[in-house]
Amino acid sequence: MTVQETGTDTGRHLGTDLDRAQFVQQWEQWHDEQERHLTAPHGFLAVTSLRWLDSEPARFPDAPGAWSSTDEGVVVHLDEGEELTVDGTPVHGRHSFGILPERASVSAVTGDAVIEVAKRGGHDIVRRRHPDSKLLADHTRAPAYAPDPRWALPGRYLPFDEPRPVTVGAAVEGLQHVYDAPGQVEFELGGHTHALTAFGGRDPGSLLVLFTDATSGVTTYAANRSVSIAAPDAHGGVVIDFNRAVNLPCAYTDLATCPLPPAENRLPVAVEAGERIPYERLGGEQAANS
Structure with missing residues (x-):
């Protein structure tokens, strides 16, 4: 907002x-x-999916890794060959984004897409943003x-x-x-x-x-x-x-x-x-x- x-x-x-x-x-x-x-290329019109996380690791077709909401915040497990870039640094294997405050968000980059990691209404979510979004193209x-x-x-x-x-x-x-x-x-x-x-x-x-x-x-x-x-x-x-x-x-x-x-x-x-x-x-x- x-x-x-x-x-x-x-x-x-x-x-x-x-x-x-x-x-x-x-x-x-x-x-x-x-x-x-x-x-903007990764603005809100570029959002292509919204995923609600829980304690069970889940894979999504449009983001690398298995994502879950844990006691230490959002965690992603990346398989061999999978990579995300967080704060300019490539990450592999297991990565914790920490416990996010309400309405806060952080980003991870994969190719041309940005994976937004956020907390909304007390729930951890991930949203993919891509400049090829149809909503952005049709705006x-x-x-x-x-x-x-x-x-x-x-x-x-x-x-x-x-x-x-x-x-x-x-x-x-x-x-x-x-x-x-x-x-x-x-x-x-x-x-x-x-x-x-x-x-x-x-x-x-x-x-x-x-x-x-x-x-x-x-x-x-x-x-x-x-x-x-x-x-x-x-x-x-x-x-x-x-x-x-x-x-x-x-x-x-x-x-x-x-x-x-x-x-x-x-x-x-x-x-x-x-x-x-x-x-x-x-x-x-x-x-x-x-």
């Missing part, structure tokens, strides 16, 4: 054509970067609403006294994720005040909000979208730029374990901004006409 941070300058109430043109240009640059990340640029400064909303960060563990569902049935929520973001929309639970973002002090709204399942992906928020200012002020609401990997592939939004993050209003249902899910022609 990696997204670009929303710049604080996007929240200005823009009044001139020059300001609007600059806003659109900045959004287009941001969306281009989103696409470069999504379509069409993610559709999105036209950027509009009206959707860059001022808000206020309301920190909790202590971060609260929040359990949410996942795109995989029966799986759960637990995130620490440092607080909520409050903003006005549709004549009402809304408060969304926020998780920690990628950059220090930044926030990440998972949400759905009245467009979900209609013009935007049904399960979730996310929006990143730059660190609050000294007075707790934030900008929630819904133009930069993005699809999570599960919008493109069933080989993802993405978290679902907390119940309180289901907005009853339509947020007609940000990325829409991917063509891969909706069908290119139908999406283009929606």
Whole structure:
């Protein structure tokens, strides 16, 4: 779940054509970067399989070795003639990846493919990523609403006294994720005040909000979208730029374990901004006409 941070300058109430043109240009640059990340040779569209590990060593047709989840973490046993490269070093025989923290991942290279070793929802998994993935080859640029400064909303960060563990569902049935929520973001929309639970973002002090709204399942992906928020200012002020609401990997592939939004993050209003249902899910022609 990696997204670009929303710049604080996007929240200005823009009044001139020059300001609007600059806003659109900045959004287009941001969306281009989103696409470069999504379509990287070993990005999420390159995932070709998802394997759930248990204590019994298992072999898979698209990865060397026999893989298992043990008391010392993920272990792979490589037969003679099999090899993986880990941190630039070839490995043979038995190799332990150690116990991975939740949501952490490490990579091993085999030929042109990368084997992602990760922990999701308390379970060890391996995912193969290959640049020849059909999903990557067939990808069409993610559709999105036209950027509009009206959707860059001022808000206020309301920190909790202590971060609260929040359990949410996942795109995989029966799986759960637990995130620490440092607080909520409050903003006005549709004549009402809304408060969304926020998780920690990628950059220090930044926030990440998972949400759905009245467009979900209609013009935007049904399960979730996310929006990143730059660190609050000294007075707790934030900008929630819904133009930069993005699809999570599960919008493109069933080989993802993405978290679902907390119940309180289901907005009853339509947020007609940000990325829409991917063509891969909706069908290119139908999406283009929606």
